[in-house]
Amino acid sequence: MAKDSKIQWTDHTVNLWWGCSKVHTGCKNCYAESLSNRFGNDIWGEKKGRKRIKSAFNDLAKYQAQAQDEGKKYKIFVGSMMDIVEENKPLNNPIIDYATISDLRIRLFTEIELGYYPDLIFLFLTKRPERIEVSVPKILHYFPNVWFGTSISNAETVSYGRILQQAKVRNKFLSIEPHVGRIKHDDIGGLLHGIDWVIQGGESGPGKRPFDIAWAHEMREICRLYKTPYFFKQIDKVQDKDPKHEALFKREFPIF
Numbered sequence: 001m002a003k004d005s006k007i008q009w010t011d012h013t014v015n016l017w018w019g020c021s022k023v024h025t026g027c028k029n030c031y032a033e034s035l036s037n038r039f040g041n042d043i044w045g046e047k048k049g050r051k052r053i054k055s056a057f058n059d060l061a062k063y064q065a066q067a068q069d070e071g072k073k074y075k076i077f078v079g080s081m082m083d084i085v086e087e088n089k090p091l092n093n094p095i096i097d098y099a100t101i102s103d104l105r106i107r108l109f110t111e112i113e114l115g116y117y118p119d120l121i122f123l124f125l126t127k128r129p130e131r132i133e134v135s136v137p138k139i140l141h142y143f144p145n146v147w148f149g150t151s152i153s154n155a156e157t158v159s160y161g162r163i164l165q166q167a168k169v170r171n172k173f174l175s176i177e178p179h180v181g182r183i184k185h186d187d188i189g190g191l192l193h194g195i196d197w198v199i200q201g202g203e204s205g206p207g208k209r210p211f212d213i214a215w216a217h218e219m220r221e222i223c224r225l226y227k228t229p230y231f232f233k234q235i236d237k238v239q240d241k242d243p244k245h246e247a248l249f250k251r252e253f254p255i256f
Contacts, residue, residue, distance in 0.1 A: 007077060008251065009199050009231050010123060014059055015079035016104040019043030019050035020086060023127040024160070026153035026178055029207050032081045049092040050082070050101050057107070060117060067119035073145075073256060077123045078108075084124045085135040109137050112146065121256045125149040125175055129164040141169040145256070147196075149173035154181030161191050172196055173254075177233060178203030179215055185222050192226040197254045201233030211235050216248050229254045 007013060018036055021044065022028070033044045036051075043051050060076070067074045078084055088102045098104055112122065122145060126132065129150040133141070140146050150164040151157075152174060161174050172195050176183065179200055192198070200219050202211025216232055223230035229252040234240050 007080065008233055009075070009253075010077035011074045012059075012063055013077045013080045014056055014063075015053050015081045016056045016084075016108060017050040017052050017079075017091065017101050018081040019048060019089070020081075020083050021046045021048075024153065024157050025180060026151050026157060027127065029178070029203060029205060029209070031205055034205070036081070043092065049090045052091045052093050052095070052098060052104065056104075057111075060108075060111075060120065064117045064120055073119055073121055075121045075123055075256070077125065083126050083128060085126050085128050085131040087131070105135070109140055112143065113137065113139055118145070121145045121147065123147050123149060123173070125151060127151050127160065129160055129167060132164070132167050132169060136169075141167075144170065147171040147173055147256075149175050149197075149199075151175045151177065152183070153178055155183050155187045156181070158183060158187050158191060161188070161195070165191055165194050171254075173199065175199045176219065177201040178209065179211060179219075180209045182212065182215055183219065185218075188219075189222060189226070192223070192228050195228060197229050197231070198223050199231045199233055202235045204234065204236040204238075208236055213245070213248065220250055 018041060020032065022030065036043055041051055042048060063074050063076065084105060086101065088100050090100055091098065127150065132148055148169050150160045152161050164172055174195055177199060179202055200216060203209050220230050231251045232249050235245060239245060
């Protein structure tokens with residue numbers, strides 16, 4: 001659980017499991033892998049099992065109750081330590097009825113479909129957008145509180161965004177994070193047709209790759225031209241504190 005998440009574009013994060021495998025250059029310095037290793041979890045890579053997070057569904061029920069009591073909609077990022085549509089993997093800590101990650105996501109998708117969480121907005125972020133339509137029940141593709149996003153990091157990975165753009169789902173967003181190479185208007189302009197939100201940010205932590213501040217100004221202007229809500233998350237955790245960069249932090253949200 002991550003109540004009151006430090007990820008500025010969501011309210012809370014929930015992970016059904018921990019573990020994943022690397023897909024493209026944006027994964028090079030994966031914080032989730034580093035955190036997993038710090039806790040002694042051997043759950044990274046194609047041949048490794050994943051770790052079930054026992055509190056996930058209790059947390060969702062709690063957030064739904066709180067949102068209902070407060071008359072609010074909570075944004076829930078699923079998930080910071082996993083990829084919701086990753087190919088099926090076994091769980092290292094299975095229980096009856098939950099032996100694989102597919103068992104967990106099927107339960108979540110079923111509960112959303114049955115209306116368990118009317119006041120939660122699910123933000124599913126993946127680096128495997130080609131698997132959205134085969135992994136998520138078609139009825140959920142059009143639920144107003146279900147959003148699908150994919151991560152891109154440079155011009156070479158914009159192709160992942162094009163796959164998302166073509167997906168037959170209602171709500172779509174791009175996470176340009178970590179942004180590690182220039183993405184020009186010619187690379188991304190046409191992609192923003194049908195994209196409802198853009199989040200951008202640089203890399204942080206050990207071995208971070210440089211972020212050119214000009215990329216933020218350029219992306220913000222591209223989003224303005226296409227009338228796409230734009231959210232700038234960070235340069236890195238150090239430069240963010242410099243007052244001279246304050247103007248970069250434009251943080252817009254779509255109408256959820």
